[in-house]
Amino acid sequence: MPSPDPEQPAGEPSSRRGRPPEPICEEAGTAHRTWLEPVRFRLTASGLTLDDLVSRSGYSKTRLSELLRGKGYYSGWEITYSVIRALGIPVDPVRRLWTAAALEAEKDPAWIRSRISDVQPLGSDEQPVAHLGLTQAMWQPYTAYAQAFLQTERRAQQLVAQTFDILWLTWNEATLSPHTPRYAWQLLRSRVHAATAKRPDGRPDLRPAAFSTASQAQIWDLAKRLAQIDLLAQFFDTITRLPADQMDITVLRNLCGVAPPAVPGIVGLSPAIVHSLERHARGALRQLRTNTDSQE
Template sequence: MTWVPDAEQSALPPNAGSRRGRKPAPIVESAGLSHRAWLEPVRGFLFASGLTLNDLVDRSGYSKTRISELLRGNGYYPAWEITFSVIRALGLPVPPMRRLWTAAAREAQKEPDWIRDCIRQVALEPEPPPLAHQAFAETVTRAYTAYARAFLLTEHRARWVVTETFDILWLCWSDAATSENIRRYAWQLLRSRVMARAHRDAEERPDLRAAVFSTSEACADAPGPLTALSELVDLFAAIGRLPDDQMDVAVLRHLCGLPLEESADVLGLSTAMAHAVDHHARATLDTLLTAHRSRE
């Protein structure tokens, strides 16, 4: 499954067989990014499970109106009790959902006391993530965080998005683990969460120019620092205009300092493919920078 945020079938497991469940009505536009982070997987699993809305009503004990509102993100942000009943009916793991639900509650400007009271109403048993999930997360956390930091600029925001990614990945772990390329699956998920929050330029492309000031080159006491800084700004702006894979390789290699082989592993690409993408990225950057200079 390729994770595409805000797409109605973005969370559908790829191996879903017969589907008798009716697709829920679309998520309301007012639902925030953190709200969608857990709502999209829940909707996807409901649709893929073959359960109808009536089935979910019977299993959860809540009315059709309340379940329908929850699935659309409509009305008030749902309490943890009804959210818990829905995810339990679908067989989804609780700990990652509770963290995602809590983050979205804060996004919805719910009071801390309300959040704590909601959570206290439902006693939980310890539920560690799958060992394979833990092992995978450990191998990619450093690279994921560096990539997120290049776009989101602060360590706190980068770590928060990476944690969100791993929680969603836990929800979808059974599908991720059986996908053709788990690293590619997870990377597309991480990328979607970063891009949903990345600053955009006037043409709605990812804007990396602010990341210049976190690089060692920008801080170096070299001759002509203003000229060097201007060139870096142009370079970073051009990287943000690259096609997706080319941009990702360029960011991991040249902003995050990962060797090409490690970048390929993180991205879920073969080394040969990563070399080809890197070659095309360099050629595209030369073209973009030459065109930019000719306009000056």
């Protein structure tokens, strides 16, 4: 497989500017887009043309165009690897995201292992120290938040792992943002809510979380337990009517059991703003529940 041109570092634009890639095909799955969108963004930001990518990767323009659009058969790891190496993109997170998307495309695990083993990596990627620190610090609260909406710990952990891989791929953008923890939190919550079941009005459906709370699990009387679940489901449903930041803080505090001092660091907002949002959320919840009760 041809290696990137050593005379022109990845990310250094050529003197020509080609057209941006055509849009991603509608047939491309959600997991496929997870790694494809950052790759397309990096190509556009680099200023490289498709011809540049042809010379760097060794693959034809047609093959590369199909990969960048997610068109046709799911792209093998060898061509994907050649593109991300040419663009100077970290290999490890893309390989994990590529694998998840291959499973989404119903590729056999043996096919996936074979495609990966066909490529001899040139070395492992060095994870940014700050990214590693953020991952270690936020893994638990991010997973708790995701599990509140997705219910199962396995789904939550998979989504959080993918979120941190995407964050690694977009780390330059994250560190250039006004506040990196806020950038990371917004990435996490957008992916959680995209994967969450929705109510008819588009709100996330948080009601199933009522079945997994510790309080109702300790009630042995079935009638009382069902009554408690019903009350909790109504409360959780009311939470989703709050503005986004107020809802996030309420979920972290009430469903995830996060201590107040830890919340600002998780959502990437100042303690004063979080305190104000939580106070407004409590008032809004009281008003919403009063309005709901009066309509019944």
